[in-house]
Amino acid sequence: MRWPEKSIAITGIGQSRISRDAGVSALSLTIDAAVEAIRDAGLTRADIDGIATWPGAIPDGSGFAPVGIPALQDALRLKVEWYSSTRETSGQFGAIFNAIGAIHAGLCRHVLVFRTMYQATARKQGLVNASYQPGQRTHAHMGWHAPYHAYVAATQQALYFARYVHESGIRPEQVAQIAINGRRNAALNPAAVYRTPITLDDYMASPILSTPLRLFDCDVPIDGSTAIILSHRDAAADLPNPPLRIEAIGTNMHYRNSWAQLDALATQAQPEVAAMMWNRTDLRPADVDVAELYDGFSFHTINWLENFGFCKRFEAGDFIEGGSRIALDGELPINTNGGALSAGRMHAYGQVHEACVQLWCRGGARQVKGRANGGPRVAALSTAGGPLAGCFLLVRD
Amino acid sequence: MTSPPPRPLPAIDADNAAFWTGGRNGELLIHRCARCRTYVHPPTSFCPACESREVGPEPVSGKGVILSLTVNHRAWFPGLPVPYVVAMVGIDEQPDVHLITNIVDCDPLSVRIGDRVKVRFEQAEDLWVPLFVPDQGKD
Numbered sequence: 001m002r003w004p005e006k007s008i009a010i011t012g013i014g015q016s017r018i019s020r021d022a023g024v025s026a027l028s029l030t031i032d033a034a035v036e037a038i039r040d041a042g043l044t045r046a047d048i049d050g051i052a053t054w055p056g057a058i059p060d061g062s063g064f065a066p067v068g069i070p071a072l073q074d075a076l077r078l079k080v081e082w083y084s085s086t087r088e089t090s091g092q093f094g095a096i097f098n099a100i101g102a103i104h105a106g107l108c109r110h111v112l113v114f115r116t117m118y119q120a121t122a123r124k125q126g127l128v129n130a131s132y133q134p135g136q137r138t139h140a141h142m143g144w145h146a147p148y149h150a151y152v153a154a155t156q157q158a159l160y161f162a163r164y165v166h167e168s169g170i171r172p173e174q175v176a177q178i179a180i181n182g183r184r185n186a187a188l189n190p191a192a193v194y195r196t197p198i199t200l201d202d203y204m205a206s207p208i209l210s211t212p213l214r215l216f217d218c219d220v221p222i223d224g225s226t227a228i229i230l231s232h233r234d235a236a237a238d239l240p241n242p243p244l245r246i247e248a249i250g251t252n253m254h255y256r257n258s259w260a261q262l263d264a265l266a267t268q269a270q271p272e273v274a275a276m277m278w279n280r281t282d283l284r285p286a287d288v289d290v291a292e293l294y295d296g297f298s299f300h301t302i303n304w305l306e307n308f309g310f311c312k313r314f315e316a317g318d319f320i321e322g323g324s325r326i327a328l329d330g331e332l333p334i335n336t337n338g339g340a341l342s343a344g345r346m347h348a349y350g351q352v353h354e355a356c357v358q359l360w361c362r363g364g365a366r367q368v369k370g371r372a373n374g375g376p377r378v379a380a381l382s383t384a385g386g387p388l389a390g391c392f393l394l395v396r397d
Numbered sequence: 398m399t400s401p402p403p404r405p406l407p408a409i410d411a412d413n414a415a416f417w418t419g420g421r422n423g424e425l426l427i428h429r430c431a432r433c434r435t436y437v438h439p440p441t442s443f444c445p446a447c448e449s450r451e452v453g454p455e456p457v458s459g460k461g462v463i464l465s466l467t468v469n470h471r472a473w474f475p476g477l478p479v480p481y482v483v484a485m486v487g488i489d490e491q492p493d494v495h496l497i498t499n500i501v502d503c504d505p506l507s508v509r510i511g512d513r514v515k516v517r518f519e520q521a522e523d524l525w526v527p528l529f530v531p532d533q534g535k536d
């Protein structure tokens with residue numbers, strides 16, 4: 001037990017209804033997820049002694065981060081020993097990594113980690129381009145992009161994907177398999193927002209937003225909330241669910257943390273984060289039974305396949321061609337709930353929830369068999385893009 | 398014909414003022430270390446190569462190479478003319494200095510990674526926004 005994360009486990013999960021129009025408040029969705037996670041872990045509100053989230057409330061009406069710790073703490077009347085939110089961390093998983101540190105430091109034993117999005121309703125209310133406000137000067141990194149009408153993530157990140165296409169030679173019909181796989185899995189997931197299967201023709205016919213990105217390469221804004229309970233192993237022994245142990249984490253920042261100056265255009269900041277994770281475990285890529293890889297854009301998933309070492313550099317196109325390797329019955333099932341592309345943009349926490357569903361064999365029609373039908377035991381999870389990256393391995397012992 | 402929506406302009410401070418105003422004199426100004434001559438971008442007062450604090454704006458040739466580009470087809474704001482090219486240009490003097498920019502005065506669909514480009518400026522309020530155009534010159 002050389003690395004502290006190995007003594008921390010996920011003990012419960014919860015998720016609100018995911019939809020394109022919640023009809024209830026973002027806080028109400030968050031309460032749904034939090035209460036479900038606490039009960040799933042076999043705990044009560046009184047047991048929760050820590051709270052973490054990413055990125056913390058951003059009350060700009062965009063729905064990106066409508067609920068922070070104070071609103072949830074007060075609604076549930078939680079009394080905690082430690083709490084933290086921050087956006088300046090290893091992608092959306094930073095909240096999980098912070099909680100691991102706090103638990104290991106003895107500050108708390110059961111941390112509620114959540115992420116809420118309300119972008120579907122926000123868009124209906126016309127708040128699409130919160131980043132473009134004519135007449136106002138833009139600050140920080142957006143100041144280098146916005147003057148060129150590059151204020152949306154699709155346009156900014158397409159610069160990385162275009163470079164990846166240039167260096168790897170990946171073809172659109174290969175890229176398409178990420179979206180097709182997601183929708184195929186979403187058809188088996190009653191909670192997914194888009195469940196009608198798509199074909200290669202559908203993908204090729206979907207409009208190009210910003211080359212090489214097509215509409216079907218982009219995740220789906222939703223209203224929804226996800227919560228998990230992270231517990232110290234010693235406090236998890238008597239709980240109802242088999243603890244899902246954090247086997248290794250990747251959190252580092254070795255590249256330039258700049259959307260414009262990132263010094264790894266074709267791989268994004270993932271390679272060293274993945275290397276850190278593998279250095280903290282004896283497990284190898286071949287030991288992974290299921291992978292829930294960030295798919296804010298399909299190219300993130302493609303990058304992670306290579307950077308985790310599931311295939312060689314610039315060979316992901318061949319790896320996913322035809323889609324059989326990454327399907328539920330393939331050698332590496334990925335994004336088994338449909339991912340953000342089809343289940344909805346839970347912003348990496350959909351992946352966390354789904355990894356737990358799979359490791360606890362709750363997947364129903366989409367359950368990965370694996371490990372001689374005892375179900376999958378090792379899940380790889382990743383998040384974020386550009387200069388941001390975070391990843392971890394989750395293990396059912 | 399209605400005019401396109403204005404460019405959302407950056408907030409100006411002591412570090413980035415030279416970059417956004419050098420175009421008034423036709424100059425692309427990039428911060429550079431006076432001691433070891435490393436270019437430092439975005440502009441700051443610290444040289445990451447030698448730890449000198451003597452870093453300030455100097456004109457560069459305005460020429461570079463397209464490291465990546467995307468042809469944007471979606472009008473993210475009403476009236477935004479599409480398609481347009483957003484590119485990342487590495488300057489000739491030090492290609493790890495990346496400039497996000499638009500490639501203009503050409504067919505957006507004709508631009509490729511690896512193309513050579515040169516700067517031209519477009520005034521917007523009190524700033525001069527560096528844009529790039531294809532560079533056919535053989536100098």
Ligand SMILES: [Zn+2]
Pocket residue numbers: 430431432433434435444445446447448449
């Ligand atoms: Zn220097």
